[in-house]
């Protein structure tokens with residue numbers, strides 16, 4: 001898909017999802033290029049439609065963008081609930097299992113998601129698939145001993161790659177951990193993989209978000225379509 005079309009579909013779903021937000025809500029704001037469009041639209045609504053809400057963000061990047069529009073951002077520890085969270089995703093299958101963490105924010109994203117009353121993904125149509133795994137699965141790992149975790153992943157046949165930036169520097173998350181991307185190609189048993197990963201000492205969290213999302217808004221050339229998760 002040409003990048004310009006993908007960008008326009010990301011904007012389409014970002015704008016559409018912004019309609020879900022009402023004044024006085026506590027709103028979880030995800031991370032990534034799709035969410036950037038969401039936050040832009042929410043910023044516009046705050047200025048032009050007198051929308052006012054409180055945000056909890058899943059990354060420092062999103063906090064900076066939201067605050068640039070004057071949207072108040074609070075620490076997740078200072079709210080007793082989150083009404084709704086809207087985030088992007090890297091892949092989603094028909095069982096509403098997905099992969100997240102392409103933007104290295106999966107840990108905060110999962111913490112915000114599990115503490116949200118309602119959880120929405122905004123994706124362009126290229127993210128929808130039959131079987132997840134073509135997108136490398138991000139795993140957040142504590143730096144201490146991370147080489148041993150990577151060796152274990154190699155032994156398991158997970159094809160791990162330590163994530164680096166364009167200059168070759170190891171990327172660190174907002175919690176100062178590293179990301180190891182697993183090149184699995186297809187994940188036939190996400191639940192079993194999740195169990196293995198989360199029980200590996202040194203792993204903080206992984207990017208498998210299994211049956212967590214309530215609603216997926218998918219951008220396509222014919223306009224956004226909505227999938228409601230019947231399994232939750």
Ligand code: 5RP
Nearest residue numbers: 032033034088101102103105
């Ligand atoms: C960040 C994420 C993003 O939501 C995911 O990578 C999708 O990003 P984009 O909207 O840029 O395609 O999980 O950790």
